[in-house]
Amino acid sequence: xxxxxxxxxxxxxxxxxxxxxxxxxxxxxxxxxxxxxxxxxxxxxxxxxxxxxxxxxxxxxxxxxxxxxxxxxxxxxxxxxxxxxxxxxxxxxxxxxxxxxxxxxxxxxxxxxxxxxxxxxxxxxxxxxxxxxxxxxxxxxxxxxxxxxxxxxxxxxxxxxxxxxxxxxxxxxxxxxxxxxxxxxxxxxxxxxxxxxxxxxxxxxxxxxxxxx
Numbered sequence: 001x002x003x004x005x006x007x008x009x010x011x012x013x014x015x016x017x018x019x020x021x022x023x024x025x026x027x028x029x030x031x032x033x034x035x036x037x038x039x040x041x042x043x044x045x046x047x048x049x050x051x052x053x054x055x056x057x058x059x060x061x062x063x064x065x066x067x068x069x070x071x072x073x074x075x076x077x078x079x080x081x082x083x084x085x086x087x088x089x090x091x092x093x094x095x096x097x098x099x100x101x102x103x104x105x106x107x108x109x110x111x112x113x114x115x116x117x118x119x120x121x122x123x124x125x126x127x128x129x130x131x132x133x134x135x136x137x138x139x140x141x142x143x144x145x146x147x148x149x150x151x152x153x154x155x156x157x158x159x160x161x162x163x164x165x166x167x168x169x170x171x172x173x174x175x176x177x178x179x180x181x182x183x184x185x186x187x188x189x190x191x192x193x194x195x196x197x198x199x200x201x202x203x204x205x206x207x208x209x210x211x212x213x
Contacts (some may be wrong), residue, residue, distance in 0.1 A: 023053035029205040078113040090121035098133040099178050124148045166192050181194035
């Protein structure tokens with residue numbers, strides 16, 4: 001997996017490789033025609049010379065798995081591409097949420113997740129609520145679930161006391177898909193006293209900027 005995470009690189013846990021900038025999230029911000037996600041999956045990703053981050057990372061992972069010099073594999077997504085290359089070794093999968101089970105448009109990802117969750121040696125849930133949702137949708141695999149919260153650098157990120165209450169609403173992360181950015185903006189536009197603050201997720205697209213206007 002390519003990474004520009006400074007903590008991973010400084011720990012010598014990953015090999016430093018040049019990151020590939022273009023990926024599906026960037027593509028979804030650039031184009032806005034109906035069916036663009038399906039076009040990415042079924043057309044662009046099948047073109048041999050088209051090599052976005054997803055393809056490069058997958059090929060790198062397969063090559064690394066083939067060395068067989070590892071003990072436990074931890075994939076970062078539910079794409080089951082790695083299953084034929086494990087050589088009967090264990091893997092652990094992290095589940096952040098159950099959005100793919102909740103939203104019909106993400107049915108393909110839900111199918112892939114079920115394959116990966118079913119065969120995992122252990123499943124990490126990032127919260128007690130995610131664990132509860134996992135039990136709901138995958139009751140047969142409850143014995144493999146362990147809650148491990150996300151870590152963070154407490155010198156960089158820390159809680160600050162707010163002297164006075166504010167009318168700010170914080171929107172964190174990408175504005176695409178299930179994040180319901182459009183709905184959030186339209187809802188808050190009906191409450192003039194509220195300010196929307198957006199952090200993370202990269203630059204806003206032109207259509208997102210227009211929506212905010």
